[in-house]
Amino acid sequence: MSLVQSVKNYIHKMITESEPGYKIMLMDKETTSFVSVVLGMSEVMRQEVYMFERLDQTSSGENMAYLKCLVYVRPVRENIELLVRELQKPRYGSYYIYFSNVVSKSDVKLLAEADEHEVVREVQEFYADFQALSPHLFSLNMPTYSAGLKWASGALHRTVQGVAGVLFSLQLLPTIRYQNNSEMARVLAENIRQTVLTESSLYQTSEAEGNTLLLILDRRDDPVTPLLQQWIYEAMVHELLGVASGRVSLGHVAGVADDLKEVVMSPAQDDFYARSMYLNYGEIGQTIKDLMEDYQKRLKKQQKVESITDMKTFVENYPEFKKMSGTVSKHVTVVGELSRLVGTFGLLGLSECQQELVCGSDHSLNLQRIYQLVPDPKVREVDAVVLVMLYALRHEGHPNNDTRGLIAALRKRSVSDHYLKLISSIMDYGGARARQSDLFGTQTPQDVSTIRKRLFKGLKGVDNVYTQHNPLLLETLGEVMKGRLREGAFPYCGNVPSTLLSRPQNVVVFMVGGATYEESQAVHQFNLTNPGVRVMLGGSTIHNSASFLASVEAAMDGLPRKTLRI
Known part of the structure; x- marks a missing residue:
């Protein structure tokens, strides 16, 4: 599927x-x-x-x-x-x-x-009626979806059509559950249910009935994932360069050839990318090196045209050779630009701090490191602001919370008021009072499974220090597969089915407010490790940190502030 x-x-x-x-x-x-x-x-x-x-x-x-x-x-x-x-x-x-x-x-x-x-x-x-970005990922390409905390004009209808289109195209007749503390998720669930009932004649078979779950989540429950620096190839390209409808603009790269000013980065059209999109930053560098070496070997072979047979072989192989040449040029250029940005903006040190902040528990050490990075001229203004946002979210209830001190450090750096207001916006959007999840595992610190997860995370080693974080979605999917998704937190839309879905064969997750490529990679891994289950992920859009902050600003614009007063 x-x-x-x-x-x-x-x-x-x-x-x-x-x-x-x-x-x-x-x-x-x-x-x-x-x-x-x-x-x-x-x-x-x-x-x-x-x-x-x-x-x-x-x-x-x-x-x-x-x-x-x-x-x-x-x-x-x-x-x-x-x-x-x-x-x-x-x-x-x-x-x-x-x-x-x-x-x-x-x-x-x-x-x-x-x-x-x-x-x-x-x-x-x-x-x-959707963008199919990979076999398991779809987007409705709607960066703006809400007015305040309600559906923007026309956005609800468009979202219902897009999600229903996925269900109709794959012939999936779902049981629907939604995030209970999200009014937008509830309204969407009810409208999709009504559409599926009204258009029931579109289903040519009843085989999918009873084995499919549509789970509607709200981005507000996990505001952390879209803010983190990414190190998986696909997610990293989107975070640092931006991917729009499977295309990446490289026009700003110094000395880039005309045919590389805009390149296709779609697994459906690039076999190398399809094989490499989930590799991490270190692995992709070696993979590109191997690709170049293979290309150079083929180039030497192509240059040996000494007979009619050689000429015939050259002509037969030329289209594939030319395609490989384009693939090499494209990915060498993309990875070269990623490498430049990582070095220029000190993203390794920044990411390490981010990961320790959201996955660790040492408040004092986290605070000290952020104070070192905020004034660092190598760190971009927006990256310094995101660090403070992550700190404010992670240590919101800490008795020694020093968000105001960090904001003062940002002011000393002359960070714009626009960014400072966004810190307040992110807290109203996705702070503790806006979430129903225990995002940081702090509400039940003595829970055995929580302690075990943290212990093993700490044992992963230096190689994974930049990818310690797992999105909340992964935990939610685990609960779905165990039949432990709490009905109080994720109620059914409509009548509770007589035979509850203890282990659905198909799960379609839709994220109101946008999904991320980190979550897509998590779903990909989940599908690999759970044979017999197929999870698909969709969102209003696919976010990087810039688009996410823009959507938070649009969602919270004009609403009264409930938390920080900047």
């Missing part, structure tokens, strides 16, 4: 089930991103797709009646209006319209009325 394969299958159906001949794909901004993260445009073009257009950027160009038009758009009002206009003055010979989710009968009627030239051959619903 793969989210990526599900979207690929839909696209393949669109292309192959229409009449043979050259086609154009007409998409909107969002569906363009849905396609681009799972398929390279050149791969789509090999299947008789002549060109791509955006529905919202088309102009009344030349008539191309010899082309068939595959329309793949979200069923929103703007797209319906644009399609009506397109059908009233059609530029193509025939139209095959595919909506990425359920479309209303009234909208279909509008299209039928506009089709006076009778060019529409087909209208179908394909439920690929």
Whole structure:
């Protein structure tokens, strides 16, 4: 069961089930991103797709009646209006319209009325209404999702459509549970349940019923994970360079070649990346070195063209060789830039402090180290602020809490008021009063399992000092698999099933407020170590620390302050 394969299958159906001949794909901004993260445009073009257009950027160009038009758009009002206009003055010979989710009968009627030239051959619903970033990870690409602590206008409907699209595409009929202290999670759960009931005819089999859990969580319960410096390749690239719809901008890198100013970083389109995305920083360096050595060996072989047979071999191998050359250039450039940033901003020392802060318990040592790093000119202003945020979250209830002293140190460094206000915002957003979880394991210090976890964490050794932290999600999944997820904390939406899911075969986790690549890597490892169980993770967006802080600021803007007064 793969989210990526599900979207690929839909696209393949669109292309192959229409009449043979050259086609154009007409998409909107969002569906363009849905396609681009799972398929390279050149791969789509090999299947008789002549060109791509955006529905919202088309102009009344030349008539191309010899082309068939595959329309793949979200069923929103703007797209319906644009399609009506397109059908009233059609530029193509025939139209095959595919909506990425359920479309209303009234909208279909509008299209039928506009089709006076009778060019529409087909209208179908394909439920690929999400970005499939990996086989187990999806995003709705919604950086802004809330107004205060309620759903922003249109955001709830979009989220319901996206999560329901995942369930419909994979034919999963779930039992739904949600985080009890989150009003947004409760409202989302109820709306998804109603949608699944209303559209029950979309399920072609009842096999998934009873073995699937949809678990809706709120980002506020774990505000720590998105703030931490990352050392797994995929997460590190997003944290330091930023990944948008499977693409990374390298235009700022000194001396970068033109063809490397924007590169694709998608496991569906880069085999090397698919094999390496979960390696840590040290491992990826060695892997890149091995890749380069393999490339250089092949290069020497390619240069030996001494006979007709050699020439034939060269021609046969050239496409693969060229692809390998591009892969080497891309990843050497990316890892080189990561290495530069790690050294320039002292990220190893900073990360070590972060990890000891959120995983350790020595308040005095943590405080001393933060006081050393805050004024360090090598440490970026935002990194110094994040350290203080992590301290404020971790030691919120400590009798010797010195958050105010650290804020004074930030002021001495001339940190902007914008960042100082964010410290108060993060505490209101994800402080102890906003959470239902024991995020730091401090509420039950004598619990045997808690002590054991801390002991083994301390024995992991120096090699793992930068990756001690495990996201709260991993603990929650463990409780799900043991059948110990407390109903008081995670109630059922609707009637409690007669046969409780003690060990569901499929778990779809949706994180209101955004997931992270660290959590994605944790889910990947969880799936590997729990055969027979398939966990998928989705979020409003996929955060790095910058996008997370922006979302916290947007969520808390205008709300009264309850904690720190900066």
